[in-house]
Amino acid sequence: MSIRNLDALFHPSSIALIGASNRPGSVGAVLAQNLYSSGFEGPILTVNPHERAIRSSLNYHSVAELPLAPDLAIIATPPKSVPGLVHELGERGCRAAVVITAGFGEGGHAEGQALEQAVLDAARPYLMRIIGPNCLGILAPHRGINASFAHLTPPPGELAFVTQSGAVATAILDWAKTRDIGFSHVVSLGAMSDVDFGDMLDYLALDPKTRAILLYVEAITDVRKFLSAARTASRNKPVVVVKAGRSAAGAKAALSHTGALAGSDAVYDAAFRRAGMLRVDSLDELFQAAGTLATGIRIQGDRLVILTNGGGIGVLAADALEGLNGQLAELSEPAMARLDEVLPQAWSRGNPLDILGDAPGERYAKALEALHDAGDVNALLVINCPTAVADRMEAARAVVESLGPRHPPTLTCWLGDASPTAARRLFAEHRIPTYETPEQAIRAFWHLHQYWRSQQALMATPPAITERVSIDRARAEAVIEAVRAEGRRVLTEPEAAEVLAAYDIPTVPARRVETPEEAGEAARALGLPAALKIVSRDISHKSDMGGVQLNLASPEAVTQAAEDMLAAIRDKAPEARLDGFNVQPMIRRPGAHELILGIAEDPVFGPILMFGQGGTAVEVIGDRVIGLPPLNPLLARDMIESTRVSRLLHGYRDRPAVDLEALTLALVKLSQLVGDLASVAELDINPLLADADGVMALDARIVIRPAGEARPPMAIRPYPQQLEETIETRGGTRYRLRPIRPEDEAALVEMLRHSSADDVRLRFFAAIRRFDHAFAARLTQIDYDREMAFVALPPDGAEIAGVVRLSADPDKERAEFAIMVRSDMKGTGLGYRLMQRVLDYAREMGVREVFADILRVNHAMRKMAEELGFTTEARDDAETVTVSLTL
Structure with missing residues (x-):
């Protein structure tokens, strides 16, 4: 639901406390005291079947007795009573509830989980929002609201703090009191059955009282919503996060190095970095960073x-x-x-x-x-x-x-x-900003630096790479389907190499053979010295089983090595099926670095990418970084530069720098593979040799998922290539239509420069003369999950003739459109065709209403909207009219 009805949580006209109490020290009594003593100006209604009054105010025995429908309800009653109360409140017109009560499935208890679902089922027909259950409550000091059982009420301030832990919330309130720090909001989310971090980020990003957002995170639920909301919020104000739990236990069952090395905390770190958030390591550091950033420096x-x-x-x-x-x-x-x-x-x-x-x-x-x-x-x-x-x-x-x-x-x-x-x-x-110690001050400077870097990455315009990447997706899919048809999940090395070759990642020439004698002849043909590797659908890590022999100087040596290899593996793994040998020439690149590239899946964030220092000691060295696909060249380069080995890749002494462009493109191609091949569950390239002459994959391992098993969705929606098409206007002119890309920034600016000042004013409601990077980046770097912009290009050209844009609210209930056609291409019917396409897309998204504010003097746009069935709402005192269409 996202932000729908969240105003009832933080700007209610009335509040009901269900489970209020006069018993000293009880949760119901503390809630009542906090509500009555915090300065809320609206009515506070209490419900308790056994009391006549609560804190000298008239009490009601049931929800049905309440004299008015509260906007917000605070519920602190036994778990089994909560679904019925939510239903009653919803029927009365209540729009939001905070469920303080615990006992809703914490620890995985089935009965409690069923109760939690019953609460959501009771709230859904009324679009009622739920915070909790099992939470401390919420505080909105600017509105005089302390709907929590915290031990104090903070003053109004400019920081919003959102936490899963009630204990952390009370600790922070106590910490802030001694430092005279105020808050715009303090929200304890508890079990996050409904309202979660994504919802709060969407709400707080638009809140004028909030200058910075602080998060204490234990886990993320809807990751795509979270990252969309976080990216939007981070563009508007600092978002600082501290994450509890750094366990990598979830990687234990991985078949690949990448899966084993990823670790849940590293993936969270990658997600926070990708969203433009600043991650810190402690609660004290959280507030230090927030205080620094809130000064505006x-x-x-x-x-x-x-x-x-x-x-x-x-x-x-x-x-x-x-x-x-x-x-x-x-x-x-x-x-x-x-x-x-x-x-x-x-x-x-x-x-x-x-x-x-x-x-x-x-x-x-x-x-x-x-x-x-x-x-x-x-x-x-x-x-x-x-x-x-x-x-x-x-x-x-x-x-x-x-x-x-x-x-x-x-x-x-x-x-x-x-x-x-x-x-x-x-x-x-x-x-x-001022600090008590030099170390605190230096840490604050580094927070500023990290925040700047994350914002630069969030707004950077990547270069176009289409001409430098040649991909044969069908070839890779054919290899995978053949493996799946045999009932296997692990590709042999030759099969893995063919998949990489289909994605334009250089691999070593190889020949698959069945017998030791054939191995010797293959080595003679490919060139000596040779490398010999066992081919087995049952052996994942060949070197651990003695299945790799290098630097074999003659065909005879290759034949003998193959015979010895068969004997050794039959002794160590008698059950393993041996399918032959892979023979390759030894690659002589003495100055090359051994790196690792990989794909794995995180249980929360879905597919992930890894880059780092490779070789047989990859787990011991532990120099790697995690990234979320999709990647562009800038994001890929940032991953590379985040490792220790990157300092060596730039060259030192007599060792030249590696071809960083080739290395960057290898990561980008791997990212494309993730988006294209949902059947790939895990992939390792180890080692990937990198030097001044480029990159080459020496060994690869690919694991595919079983047939019928769905892949977890990517945390960030990739470029929707399936939406590319050719359109034709009523006048017969054809255009290539595709979603906008970040690298379209220069072409979009060029389009605006070729448009008249009047047309620019009609589109942006202002006379804009300078189209700087920040302005253009916001138009081209969109979230394909909530936004879409289609650009129209001539069939044989790269210039943009027109753009139509759709921006949905977080609920995807309503969406605002905007459209512009280059001045010298108006009158061809392109604008009408673009509007038809964006309305079709809105229907595909499930949007219920499309609208736009249009200047009164924009008669052409108003006429087109009327032809498309929009209704117009005019305001006497405004320069604009609103057009809307129910889909």
């Missing part, structure tokens, strides 16, 4: 200048920065010259800038002034240590007064306990 890199009056403290800060792989900025020569002019002769003449312990406020100000345009500097950290010869408050005022628009973003750290209190308050008043 932003950076664009990892180069820091440290300015301090204590040399040792500056060194500690530099050590902390290096520990996070950050960099001390190199100061420009003009900046060094300016610093020499204003600082004492004994200053450190380097970064960290030690301006000495007796530094007064004036010296801080002059040093900051000298750092104007200091070169490639992304941020400043200003540190002050207590001394008896300098006024700390004077230094703080100097920092505040010196900071202007030309300064890099600045963080501060005034060390000590009592003495820096006033300085920290001054920084807070001016929204300058």
Whole structure:
């Protein structure tokens, strides 16, 4: 359902408490106290069959007795009573309920799970939203709502905190009280039977009172909804998440290295990164990061200048920065010259800038002034240590007064306990982030850097790759169907190599043979020295069974090795079926790196990709990164750069850099394979050799799923290639129609530039002269799950002639359309044909109503909408009209 009726949770006109109590210390009594004492301005109605009054307010004995239908109900009654209460409330017109009660299937109890389903069944006919069961409750301080049994009520603020754990919620409230931190919302989701993280992200992304969203996550339910909502929210405001549980137990049964190495926590990490969220490791770090980001400070890199009056403290800060792989900025020569002019002769003449312990406020100000345009500097950290010869408050005022628009973003750290209190308050008043220790400040800088990186990845425009990738999907499917027809799940190495070759991933020339003698002859034909590998449908890891022999120098050596291999394997695995041998020439690439690429399936997020350092010790080395498909070249390159081995791939000493474009494309092709071949459950390429001449898969293993077994859906909907088609206008002109891609950014901007100023104003309701990257990225980087945009292109051209767009609400009940045809191509009937296609697509999505706001003066659009059956609603005082069509 997503955000439907969530306003009843946080903006109710009235609240009912079912299960209110006067018994001291009971949940019902605490709920009543919190509700009555938090400042809610609407009526609060209590229900208890045995009480005349609750906290001196008239009590009702049943839901039926309530004098009005509450918008929101808080339920704290025994589990078996809850489904009936929800039904009664729904019949009365209640739109949302928070179920505090536990006992709904926690631990997998069937009776409780049946009760939970009964609650949802009772709520569904009334579109009633449920939070819980088994939750602490909700708080909306700006509305005076504390519908929880928490021990305190926080002040209104700009942070929203959403958690699965009620205990974590109370701990955070207590933590925040001592720091005078307020909240816009605190939501304990409990069992998430209905309202989940995706719903809350959708709601909070649009909430004007919320500047940053904090999540405590134990598990995600609807991952596609979660990632769609998270990507949308992250574009609007910071989303910071802490994830509990780092177990990799779910990978134990995997047949491939990739499955064994993935680990649930690594997959969550990949998902958070892909959605543009900032992940932290602890609750304390969660709030530190949120406080930093909420100040509005932003950076664009990892180069820091440290300015301090204590040399040792500056060194500690530099050590902390290096520990996070950050960099001390190199100061420009003009900046060094300016610093020499204003600082004492004994200053450190380097970064960290030690301006000495007796530094007064004036010296801080002059040093900051000298750092104007200091070169490639992304941020400043200003540190002050207590001394008896300098006024700390004077230094703080100097920092505040010196900071202007030309300064890099600045963080501060005034060390000590009592003495820096006033300085920290001054920084807070001016929204300058401040910290108690250098390590905290460095961690905050790194949070800013990580957030910048995630936002860059979220908005980056990938290059087009169509011309560089040649894929024969039918060839790969034929191989897999042949294996399935034999009742097998594991492809032999030659079969796996053919699938990779179909996806344009280079493989080693090979010949499949049946006898040792044939192996020797094959080696002679392919070239020596040779590699010999057993072919068996029953052996997954060949080297572990003695099924691999390398560097065989002659045909005779190959024949002998094959005979020895048969004997050894029959001894170790007598039940294994031996289908012959795979003979390959030895690949001589002495400077090549051994890497691993893989596909596996996560029980929550579905198909995943892995990249890392490969070879026989891959599990021991543990240098890998997980990514979610689909990948574009930018996302693939980011995966590569996230590993330790990437530093070697760039070259060192006399070892040249690898062909990173070829390596990136190999990951992209593997991602395409994931989207195309739902039958592939697991895949390893280990090793993948990579050097300056490109990449080559030396060995591969592919596991397919049994016939009839459905693959878990991809967490991110891939590009819907099946929607590509050719359309024809009423005038007979033909166009290629396809969904928009992120790499269409330049073509879309070109289309807008070729359109008249009037046409641009009619589309965007404003005179836009500059179409920058951020503007264009929002139009081309869409979520195909909730949005769709079709572009029309001439049959033999790449320029965009027209675009039609559909943006559904999270419930996919209503969707807004927008359309534009390039000015010099209007009047051909293209606009009408595009509207027909987008309405057909809306019907396919199950959208019930399509609408748009149109400028009154846009007579052509209004006429077309009328022809298509739209109704028009005009407003006397508005420049727009709303057209809508029920599907």
